[in-house]
Amino acid sequence: MASTEGDHREEEEAPHNEDEDTGAQVAPIVKLEEVAVTTGEEDEDPILDLKSKLYRFDKEGNQWKERGAGTVKLLKHKQTGKVRLVMRQSKTLKICANHFVLPTMSVQEHGGNDKSCVWHATDFADGELKDELFCIRFGSVENCKAFMEMITEIAESQKATEENKEATSTADLLEKLSVEEKKTEDKAGEETPAAKEKESKTEDAEKEVEESASST
Template sequence: MDPHGDDDEQVGEDYNPEQEVFPTGNGDATLNKVEVQTGEEEDEEVAKFRAKIYRFADAQWKERGVGDLKFLKNKNSNKIRLLMRQDKTGKLIANHFITAQEGFCKLSQLKTADKSWIWTCYDASDEQAKVWQLCVRFTSPEEVERFKTEFEKAYENNKAVKAEEPKKE
């Protein structure tokens, strides 16, 4: 039975279009499969890390969440962006291109933690994109170095892609 179908013969008197769970008649219930667009369909994963991310706001570091931090390369533009979703909720907590622009995306180590990197970016994980300072923390020194390597590769890649773009006049 298609709960969203227009066929009047299949729609019973107790049909509720707001209902998400549909009884099957034998005591079980079924959920409709819903295709969800994540915005990652045109991207290819370059690298993935487990991390905790913070954002500098109101003169202090505020935790954004823990999850998988990914470097994603767009199949059409070849630009690489950093994307992170919070575990359990899937909420976007970091989403920005590794920009080869003065003052942006230059890694530096946090003075108080040797397993952390900080950088400034134009992050679009909230309703409005805004310039933020982000900090990411890892569990091992190996992951810290691997992240630095991937971040710098992405920076150089995006710098080369930008140089190849035709100049707008």
């Protein structure tokens, strides 16, 4: 019994090697380098960012199909001022909507549901242009209203910009035409040197005939 207690005492006094520092350094097997990730949104400023769920209307099946749940953004280009609607799925970040907000775009409440709205767009989410009918649903009436108001405001702003450009272009064209007409009139009123010389010779001939007649 005594020896057993002695052995137990020796085990308690023995140092533990679990936290012992051996001084060894383990180098990583693979060295990872930082990679710059681009989203294509670097030259745009977000003016709206809301969580939502997107649907597209399947014409062949005549039914709505879920496109994805995530965040819908309205992005304004820093130089051109154009606004783009982009939505990515929350988990995969796959693009489920990608199109410009055009002056012709209009958004309406969907079937009396004040949390959902619909619109037509020429979308590029799948890598090719497609005419789509979208429906988006938000978690609150306030978010849906903010989305609809923002889309309407942007579309009207784009329309006004296009009208101003068209008016300016028309004014420039009219001014150019008026300048060209004036140049044509000025040119028509000018006499060429040959015409002036011919006119002078005619006057001299007529003068000689008059002198000859008076002398006789």
